[in-house]
Amino acid sequence: MMIEKIVQDGIKLAHVTDSKVIITDTQSALDVIMSVKYDADTNRIIFDKNVISEDFFILSTGIAGEILQKFINYDVKAAIYGDYSKYTSKPLKDFIYESNKGKDVFFVSSRNEAVQKLINI
Numbered sequence: 001m002m003i004e005k006i007v008q009d010g011i012k013l014a015h016v017t018d019s020k021v022i023i024t025d026t027q028s029a030l031d032v033i034m035s036v037k038y039d040a041d042t043n044r045i046i047f048d049k050n051v052i053s054e055d056f057f058i059l060s061t062g063i064a065g066e067i068l069q070k071f072i073n074y075d076v077k078a079a080i081y082g083d084y085s086k087y088t089s090k091p092l093k094d095f096i097y098e099s100n101k102g103k104d105v106f107f108v109s110s111r112n113e114a115v116q117k118l119i120n121i
Contacts, residue, residue: 001032001051005040011119014040015111016047024053029067033074043075046114049082049107059091068105077121079106079114 001022004015014036016022023029036045055061071078084096084107096107106117 001035003036003039005042006046006115008115008119011044012040012042013044013046013115013118014042016045016051018051020051021053022051023047023056023067025063026066026070029070030074033070033076036076037074044077044118045079046111046118047078047080048111049080049084052080057087057089057092059089059095064095068099072104077104077118079108079117081108081111081114083109 002017004017006013006015016032016036023032032045037043053063056064056067059065070076087093099105099107103121106114108114108117
């Protein structure tokens with residue numbers, strides 16, 4: 001896992017990348033949260049959606065809800081960027097829409113949009 005530290009407008013962000021899936025369940029999500037808090041000293045994390053298991057995007061698995069609950073419990077603000085056009089599930093589209101209306105987790109199309117979301121919350 002690579003953690004790129006970003007500081008913009010005096011706000012610290014962490015961009016988490018990897019060549020493989022690193023978030024598969026609540027424990028792996030918690031491991032990433034703690035690594036970022038320790039290594040980058042921030043609670044604002046940007047993820048490429050490719051580091052998150054595809055099971056996350058199948059709402060019936062319950063993984064998305066469990067992981068997002070960890071983010072909220074540990075006061076993490078996250079922006080997950082990528083192409084969501086391949087997903088046709090109405091519940092997932094509704095989930096993304098509702099998340100984007102909040103102040104904790106955002107699903108956006110680009111890294112730049114992710115940075116802007118986390119800077120402006």
